Amino acid sequence: MGGDHGPRITLPACCRFLEQHPEARLIMVGLPQSMKNFNHARAAVVSASEVVTMDDPLEVALRRKKNSSMRVAINQVKEGAAQAVVSAGNTGALMAISRYVLKTLDGIDRPAIAGQIPNAKGLGTTVLDMGANVDCTAEHLVQFAVMGSALVSVLSGNENPTVGLLNIGEEAIKGNEVIKKTGELLRIASKTGDLNFYGNVEGNDIFKGTTDIVVCDGFVGNVALKASEGLAGMIVDFLKREFSRNIFTKMSAFLAYPVISALKKRMDHRRYNGGALLGLRGLVFKSHGSADELAFGFALARAYDAARNDLLGQVRVRIARAAPLLVSADQKQLSQAAVLA
Amino acid sequence: MGGDHGPRITLPACCRFLEQHPEARLIMVGLPQSMKNFNHARAAVVSASEVVTMDDPLEVALRRKKNSSMRVAINQVKEGAAQAVVSAGNTGALMAISRYVLKTLDGIDRPAIAGQIPNAKGLGTTVLDMGANVDCTAEHLVQFAVMGSALVSVLSGNENPTVGLLNIGEEAIKGNEVIKKTGELLRIASKTGDLNFYGNVEGNDIFKGTTDIVVCDGFVGNVALKASEGLAGMIVDFLKREFSRNIFTKMSAFLAYPVISALKKRMDHRRYNGGALLGLRGLVFKSHGSADELAFGFALARAYDAARNDLLGQVRVRIARAAPLLVSADQKQLSQAAVLA
Structure with a gap:
């Protein structure tokens, strides 16, 4: 649901991701009306009744919206239904809810966001913490x-x-x-x-x-x-x-x-989209809010690689x-x- | 004397600066042998017996090299012989010696380095502190x-x-x-x-x-x-x-x-060369150590404008x-x- 463009971008990206990864399965979490036209043999739909907006204060996202798509999606990871969660939504809220629901790993005080920046070697330099x-x-x-x-x-x-x-x-x-x-x-x-x-x-x-x-x-x-x-x-x-x-x-x-x-x-920053929230007892990936279909696809692929490996x-x-x-x-x-x- | 190239760059830049600014006068401070071939009607030469190197710890630059070209040049400003000093030398040493010799202005605890970064408007954004x-x-x-x-x-x-x-x-x-x-x-x-x-x-x-x-x-x-x-x-x-x-x-x-x-x-960073050390009781400008003749000229011109205005x-x-x-x-x-x- 999140990001600047919402399902208009994320749904087509999910379709393409499933085509490119024949063994992957997706659990789509969001408002039912946003996903009613989405159908794929390897995609399940899980409904949420509300959405964390980009302007929601942490307090609201964490305490008041307990049935937000973000919270429900992170719960899928906690319950073992999913191996990783990807969101293009409010970064602060994603971090706070992930930390509250999943908890940090032993030995880690605070999760960090690790992102990639293109470098002269043609690879990405992994930088953390990004914010x-x-x-x-x-x-x-x-x-x-x-x-x-x-x-x-x-x-x-x-x-x-x-x-x-x-x-x-x-x-x-x-x-x-x-x-x-x-x-x-x-x-x-x-x-x-x-x-x-x-x-x-x-x-x-x-x-x-x-x-x-x-x-x-x-x-x-x-x-x-x-x-x-x-x-x-x-x-x-x-x-x-x-x-x-x-x-x-x-x-x-x-x-x-x-x-x-x-x-x-x-x-092209899009090819490096998908920051990992490291230090949690579950895999959470953050897509840039302004991601387009291509960029969101890279974030999905990164999360998939992380889970598989x-x-x-x-x-x-x-x-x-x-x-x-x-x-x-x-x-x-x-x-x-x-x-x- | 300072910077990666020393007098090989700074002397020609000074020559050109004097040609372009017919009312400017320069006091050249350095080792006598480095300046023996420099001659200009509007340039005076002041000798120093030693030089602060790029690797000198602050302690050495400040306490042991009391007759360094950097110290002598800053003294020219303190004594009113010069209205501004420009150096391409060790930044930390320039800051420490300037602060020791010139002192900070009332109301200012610490000097800062203000530099310019080229922006999309074709001007420079002034950023401080630069380090x-x-x-x-x-x-x-x-x-x-x-x-x-x-x-x-x-x-x-x-x-x-x-x-x-x-x-x-x-x-x-x-x-x-x-x-x-x-x-x-x-x-x-x-x-x-x-x-x-x-x-x-x-x-x-x-x-x-x-x-x-x-x-x-x-x-x-x-x-x-x-x-x-x-x-x-x-x-x-x-x-x-x-x-x-x-x-x-x-x-x-x-x-x-x-x-x-x-x-x-x-x-071109060279066109924005010349960071101002602000907050001192005298004008001090820092040229990038890697400055070439053109870049050092821009630092001289910036210091000159600051003094004139x-x-x-x-x-x-x-x-x-x-x-x-x-x-x-x-x-x-x-x-x-x-x-x-």
């Missing part, structure tokens, strides 16, 4: 590094992906206190073999593809992502305008079409292996409080 | 907003430039505690007419040019800047590679040259006008400490 957590401790960031490593090893088959810590310089002495402490913890983890920590990376390294994974707090990750989207949009608009300036530039645009089209494809099990294994490193930030606060008392 | 302060309070960010407004009104003649607060959403309830509090303070300032506060902006707004000024802490500003540089570099490399793929694409590159060249010019005086006026808003963060800490004691 779920605006304030993070060093312990939270280490947890993100562990979960991101599990995600990349499952989805790309790279057993030992590299982790970079987003900072304002490569030297270990750079950054604020949280980042410096995170660097220390990650260096220790790297020595024990539980993580492949590369070191500090800078904003440009996301696009160079210096590391497979870039770890940062949700505020920084969100700003970096949106700044890059803004710049990419500015460049595309500029090329469009300049190429349509006169008959000569229009001709040159025609000839340059293969190159410009390859550039657009490389930069047992992402959840792999994240658990990685967390168990890294357990000695994952001092719970929240528990630490509790024990500090106990000492003070 | 001097990795941890900021709401009071610091309000001070940045006041200083940025002064800078833009002096350099672009826009008397009432708009200020955006960089956040992860447009709504006032978004962001971490520091950002929410900054938003409150800026809304109050806007009502009293001391600032033209637009509201929250997101990363993409930097490139849209939604506001003239974007305020953020130095960690976020630095990451956003470098991520954008990384993306721009990736696009340029991609176009180069694709256009040289075969004889057909090479021909199309030839025809598309005017458009690609216009794009490169629009994206009395940026320092204008910043003082703005700060005095906004004085009731500028509760010193440091003083506040002191008074809180007093209460606790």
Whole structure:
């Protein structure tokens, strides 16, 4: 039901997804009237009586709309009817309801959103957190590094992906206190073999593809992502305008079409759609709200790959292996409080 | 002396600057042997016996190299011999020495680096802080907003430039505690007419040019800047590679040259070189370390414009006008400490 376009986009994307994945099954959750024309042998329909809107405060989404399509869909995962849930709806609500219904994994204080950004190597750099957590401790960031490593090893088959810590310089002495402490913890983890920590990376390294994974707090990750989207949009608009300036530039645009089209494809955020909400006892994927049919299809495929390859099990294994490193930030606060008392 | 290329770049840039600005005078500060071939009627040479390197820790730059070209150049401003100083050297050292020698203005706790980023309107969005302060309070960010407004009104003649607060959403309830509090303070300032506060902006707004000024802490500003540089570099490399793929694409590159060249010019960071270190009792400008002759020339011209248009005086006026808003963060800490004691 969610996103800027709702079922008009999501239903055709689901149809195409089922055609492309002959072993997949879908449970479609939404308002009955929105789905009455949808019919597929491998799709079941589950009704919900209300919808979380993009403007709903968390409180409303979580406490008052207990029969929302979002809540009912997440319940499908909790009850084992579905292996993963995909939503294009309100990000904050999806995170809050997922956390409330599914709970976090042992050793994880806060779920994070892991997204992919296209890089110069033609792959995607996995960045987390993309915006779920605006304030993070060093312990939270280490947890993100562990979960991101599990995600990349499952989805790309790279057993030992590299982790970079987003900072304002490569030297270990750079950054604020949280980042410096995170660097220390990650260096220790790297020595024990539980993580492949590369070191500090800078904003440009996301696009160079210096590391497979870039770890940062949700505020920084969100700003970096949106700044890059803004710049990419500015460049595309500029090329469009300049190429349509006169008959000569229009001709040159025609000839340059293969190159410009390859550039657009490389930069196409739609192909990287589908952020993973990591750290929960169930798989939840978030599609961009503005996703079109193609983009929503990529989010569905990503969730399907994650479920087929047992992402959840792999994240658990990685967390168990890294357990000695994952001092719970929240528990630490509790024990500090106990000492003070 | 500073930057990746040193006098090989800075001396020719100074020559050209003097030719283009017939009323300007320069004081060249550096090692005597580096400047022995430089001669110009409107340039004086002042010798220094040592140089701050790009790797020097702050401690070394500040305490041990008291006769460095950087220190001597900043002293020229302190003593009134120069109206502004420009350096392509070590940013941290330039900030630390400037702060030590020149001191901050009344009402300002910490200097900030204000830089320009090209936007879709064909102008530059002024962003501060670009990396001097990795941890900021709401009071610091309000001070940045006041200083940025002064800078833009002096350099672009826009008397009432708009200020955006960089956040992860447009709504006032978004962001971490520091950002929410900054938003409150800026809304109050806007009502009293001391600032033209637009509201929250997101990363993409930097490139849209939604506001003239974007305020953020130095960690976020630095990451956003470098991520954008990384993306721009990736696009340029991609176009180069694709256009040289075969004889057909090479021909199309030839025809598309005017458009690609216009794009490169629009994206050219060199034209926006010259970050202002705001909040000091003297004008200090930082050139990118990798600046070439053209870029360093832009930094010189920016410093010259700022001095001619009395940026320092204008910043003082703005700060005095906004004085009731500028509760010193440091003083506040002191008074809180007093209460606790």
